[in-house]
Amino acid sequence: MKKTLFDKVWDSHLVQKVLNGPDVLFIDRHLVHEVTSPVAFLGLKNRKIKVLYPERTFATADHNTPTINQHLPVKDPLSANQLRALEQNAMEHQIPYWGLGHEKNGIVHVIGPENGITLPGSTIVCGDSHTSTHGAFGAIAFGIGTSEVEMVLATQCIMQPKPKSMLITINGKLNNAVTPKDVALYIISKLSTSGATGYFVEYAGDVFKQMSMEGRMTVCNLSIEMGARGGMIAPDEKTFEYIKNREYTPKGEAWIKAMTYWETLFTDNDSVFDREITFNGEDIEPMITYGTNPGMGMGISGGIPKSDAIEGGASTYKKSLQYMNFEEGDNMLGKEIDFVFLGSCTNGRIEDFRAFTNLVKGRQKAKNVTAWLVPGSHKVEDAIKKEGLLDILNKAGFELREPGCSACLAMNDDKIPAGKYAVSTSNRNFEGRQGPGSRTLLASPLVAAAAAVTGKVTDPRELMVVEIA
Amino acid sequence: MAYDKFKVLSSTAVPLPIENVDTDQIIPARFLKATERKGFGDNLFRDWRYQSGNTPKEHFVLNNPIYSGKILVGGKNFGSGSSREHAAWAIYDYGFRCVVSSFFADIFRGNCMNIGVLPVQVSSNFLTKIFEAIEADPNTEFEVNLPEQTFTIKTTGEKESFEINDYKKENLLNGFDDIDYLLNIKSEIESFAKDTPL
Numbered sequence: 001m002k003k004t005l006f007d008k009v010w011d012s013h014l015v016q017k018v019l020n021g022p023d024v025l026f027i028d029r030h031l032v033h034e035v036t037s038p039v040a041f042l043g044l045k046n047r048k049i050k051v052l053y054p055e056r057t058f059a060t061a062d063h064n065t066p067t068i069n070q071h072l073p074v075k076d077p078l079s080a081n082q083l084r085a086l087e088q089n090a091m092e093h094q095i096p097y098w099g100l101g102h103e104k105n106g107i108v109h110v111i112g113p114e115n116g117i118t119l120p121g122s123t124i125v126c127g128d129s130h131t132s133t134h135g136a137f138g139a140i141a142f143g144i145g146t147s148e149v150e151m152v153l154a155t156q157c158i159m160q161p162k163p164k165s166m167l168i169t170i171n172g173k174l175n176n177a178v179t180p181k182d183v184a185l186y187i188i189s190k191l192s193t194s195g196a197t198g199y200f201v202e203y204a205g206d207v208f209k210q211m212s213m214e215g216r217m218t219v220c221n222l223s224i225e226m227g228a229r230g231g232m233i234a235p236d237e238k239t240f241e242y243i244k245n246r247e248y249t250p251k252g253e254a255w256i257k258a259m260t261y262w263e264t265l266f267t268d269n270d271s272v273f274d275r276e277i278t279f280n281g282e283d284i285e286p287m288i289t290y291g292t293n294p295g296m297g298m299g300i301s302g303g304i305p306k307s308d309a310i311e312g313g314a315s316t317y318k319k320s321l322q323y324m325n326f327e328e329g330d331n332m333l334g335k336e337i338d339f340v341f342l343g344s345c346t347n348g349r350i351e352d353f354r355a356f357t358n359l360v361k362g363r364q365k366a367k368n369v370t371a372w373l374v375p376g377s378h379k380v381e382d383a384i385k386k387e388g389l390l391d392i393l394n395k396a397g398f399e400l401r402e403p404g405c406s407a408c409l410a411m412n413d414d415k416i417p418a419g420k421y422a423v424s425t426s427n428r429n430f431e432g433r434q435g436p437g438s439r440t441l442l443a444s445p446l447v448a449a450a451a452a453v454t455g456k457v458t459d460p461r462e463l464m465v466v467e468i469a
Numbered sequence: 470m471a472y473d474k475f476k477v478l479s480s481t482a483v484p485l486p487i488e489n490v491d492t493d494q495i496i497p498a499r500f501l502k503a504t505e506r507k508g509f510g511d512n513l514f515r516d517w518r519y520q521s522g523n524t525p526k527e528h529f530v531l532n533n534p535i536y537s538g539k540i541l542v543g544g545k546n547f548g549s550g551s552s553r554e555h556a557a558w559a560i561y562d563y564g565f566r567c568v569v570s571s572f573f574a575d576i577f578r579g580n581c582m583n584i585g586v587l588p589v590q591v592s593s594n595f596l597t598k599i600f601e602a603i604e605a606d607p608n609t610e611f612e613v614n615l616p617e618q619t620f621t622i623k624t625t626g627e628k629e630s631f632e633i634n635d636y637k638k639e640n641l642l643n644g645f646d647d648i649d650y651l652l653n654i655k656s657e658i659e660s661f662a663k664d665t666p667l
Contacts, residue, residue: 015661016654021636024651026661036553038504047648052655053662064502078502085504129552129576145554145580147646155651157658161634163575193489194546197575227549229575254666293489293549313544316488409498409551418521430493430550432516 002268005234006165006200009140009265013123015157022159028122030152031108032059032095034086035411036127040150041089051093051153058117059090059097062107063128064411067374067401070100079412093153106377106403109133109345113217114379116246120235120262125152130345130427132223135232136216137239138265140200142230163229164274166199167267170207172281177461179355180215181347181425181444183207184222185287187279189297192311197227199275202267207281208233213242214351221346222427225294234266286460288332289429289442292320296429300447300459304330323431324439325419332441332457339422340371340452341434342445344408347425348376350383352445357389359449359463365397366455372414373398374406396453410435423451472585474644478566478613479623481538483530484603490543491550492577496559498551509555510562531563535607542569542599548577557581567613569620571596582637585644589613589620595629598622615642 003011016024037059044050051057064079074080083099090097098104104111109130112118120138125131127149134141148158168187188195201223208216216233223231240262243249250258285299298305304321306328307314321328326335342348342356353375365371373393375381381403384390390400407414408426410433416422418437425448429440441457450458500512518529525532541560547570548556557580560568566586571593578588591599602609602622610623615638621628633641640646651658 013665015658018636018650021634024654024658026658026665028665035501039506039554042505043648049652052658063498076502082502082504127552127554129550143552143576145552145557145576145583147554147580147583147648151648151651154648155655155658156662157651159647159651160579193549194572194574197546197549197572224550227546227574250666293491313488315486316544319487409493411498411501428491428493428550430491432497433493436497436516436521 002271004165004267004271004273005138005202005232005265006140009121009123009138010162012121018159022161024157025123025160027125027152027156027158028056029117029124030057031112031117031124031126031131032057032086032149033063033108033126033128034061034082035063036146037089037149038082038085039146040127040153041085043150044153047154049154051095053156054094056156057095057153059086059095060105060108060111061086061099063405063409065100065404066412067404067406067414070402103378106379107345107348107405109221110348110376110380113137114246114377116243116249119243119249119258120239121265125158129224130221132228132230133217133221133345135220135223135230136213137243138232138235138262140230140232143224163200164198166196166201166228166275166277167273168201168203169205169276169278170281171205172207174207174281175285177286177446177464178284179444179446180211180218182284182287184219185289185294185297185442186284188222188226188294189287190279191226191295193225193293193295194227196223199228201228201231203231203233204267209236212351213238214349217349218346222294225427235262286444286447288447288457289440290324290326290332292323292429292431294427294429294442296320297442298332300332300457304328304332333459335457336368336421337423337441337451337456338368338370338420339416340369340448341374341407341422341424341426342448343372343374343376343406344426345376345405346427347445348374348380350380352425353380353384353389354387356445356449357392359446359460360396360398360453361392363396363453365452368455369452371398371452372401372407374401375403377403398452407434409433410438416440423448423457472644472646475566475585475587475615475641477615478539479610480540481608482540482542482569482599482603482611483536483538484600485530485541485543486600488544489546489549492548492553492556493550495548495556496553501553501555506558508562509559510564513559513563539564539566540569540611540613541565541567542596542603545570545572545593547573549574552576554580554584557584557586561586569596569599582641583647585641587613587615587641589631591620591629591631598627
């Protein structure tokens with residue numbers, strides 16, 4: 001029988017099918033953080049049971065952690081309490097714990113791939129919707145709620161109805177200054193935030209084949225923003241090259257054995273998807289969002305769509321523009337901004353910092369802009385320093401903070417003040433997401449860099465030297 | 470965690486005719502710092518409900534005393550965004566037992582069912598009728614009947630059936646949870662794990 005990549009991985013993890021109910025799916029690796037796990041551990045305590053496979057579980061602190069002075073005790077008592085709870089739970093259940101200051105600490109979806117925890121053909125869950133990131137490696141990876149975190153801690157399984165399948169193909173070549181973030185924002189703008197709800201997506205075509213592993217992570221990360229539980233890309237030479245020799249990847253004989261499995265991980269010719277969508281890479285330009293959900297995105301040179309051109313509720317659309325203090329038909333180019341945030345599980349990796357640095361090199365941060373540059377992990381931070389990016393950033397008036405989720409969800413002190421505009425490389429522009437009353441414009445690291453040095457929404461192509469190959 | 474059984478619920482409803490209500494609106498991230506499942510209802514729709522101080526925003530539906538009940542009716546694509554189960558906890562803790570919409574985000578829908586809040590998906594036409602019925606009379610009663618899988622506007626008798634799989638239905642009717650089910654097949658899981666290398 002012809003099988004999709006998704007079917008192959010799902011079916012090989014099927015423990016049991018419940019009649020007229022969900023599938024029982026075995027989970028290879030479970031990532032845990034401080035915010036969505038304490039109640040799950042409490043549940044285990046109440047049931048008087050232990051974590052079934054601590055060696056398949058990994059814990060890190062990222063969501064509520066400060067991004068300055070991490071060597072000092074965490075000031076906020078509630079955050080400190082959550083961090084303490086995770087540390088104690090990890091110790092009690094013998095789970096590897098990479099807390100603040102640990103060399104492997106960082107955002108959960110950055111450190112998974114970085115340390116070789118994320119492997120092709122595996123099933124990965126975490127109490128965080130951006131777990132879809134790990135699909136870049138050909139894994140089935142998705143976010144879960146706290147009851148499910150408890151479920152996986154207790155049984156290493158999850159009960160899930162099998163989602164429908166969607167294939168998104170993008171062929172052709174990307175234009176100058178169009179990054180993986182733009183590709184994802186483009187897809188979401190076409191599908192809306194609910195267009196892929198109920199589906200698991202596979203991305204295929206030239207654009208994804210040519211994309212780096214980090215770029216693939218950015219795209220898969222944003223799958224949830226169109227409602228999909230997850231997205232995945234078939235593993236290839238780039239994937240194997242990326243994971244080889246990382247700490248938790250199999251070595252020697254085990255590597256050879258794993259490779260024979262991994263090389264079978266592709267969608268068979270003539271497989272049938274429930275839905276197939278095709279776009280052209282050439283049609284995509286650098287993107288920016290103008291509203292209060294990630295589906296409200298547009299090419300940076302365009303105008304904000306009119307409410308009568310929008311499918312669905314005009315009143316919700318108008319409420320959204322009102323929140324942003326934008327008018328229908330406005331150009332986004334030239335709009336003044338106050339903050340720039342480079343970071344998050346979407347765009348907090350070394351390639352993102354390289355792109356940002358490249359553009360701000362030799363320029364100066366605009367005076368009206370506060371910029372928060374937050375690496376996704378200590379390893380990313382180390383690379384920024386080793387590659388000399390930090391010197392360039394410092395000369396251009398930027399400082400680097402310490403790793404964490406930071407202003408993406410503003411659980412720590414990194415909050416955008418009410419009414420202020422932030423060009424953000426993160427994943428959500430919901431009302432108040434980056435702080436009560438904050439206004440978020442989602443964009444790529446290049447668009448963020450262009451805004452950081454000009455103080456307004458600027459097309460990065462205007463600032464980029466065209467390189468002749 | 471065991472939860473209340475859900476059979477038949479008759480109640481008035483609170484209308485929230487806004488689309489794409491995301492979980493950051495249902496409960497903002499800064500209120501996710503608890504280590505126990507307590508008190509989340511106080512911060513349900515926090516930033517829609519209160520000014521930056523603690524002054525209630527008068528126009529918001531939860532601050533309007535004419536609306537009450539155990540059913541929350543939301544616009545299309547309810548519960549999108551973050552996987553935080555705290556959103557479902559806040560809805561439960563506030564006193565809702567059923568959320569109605571014409572479309573739900575996946576993770577939110579699952580989270581609700583895992584804690585005993587019933588998500589009822591109706592057609593967009595029927596959703597409009599529900600909003601109209603509440604607008605005409607905020608005291609309109611609705612019946613959510615899980616055994617029959619129907620949602621009824623009691624004043625007019627108009628009803629629509631909704632879908633739920635047999636397994637989840639049994640769970641909700643009896644207050645069973647998935648973890649108890651899985652613990653009962655632990656030996657099967659353990660033998661599966663043996664064949665599945667790290």
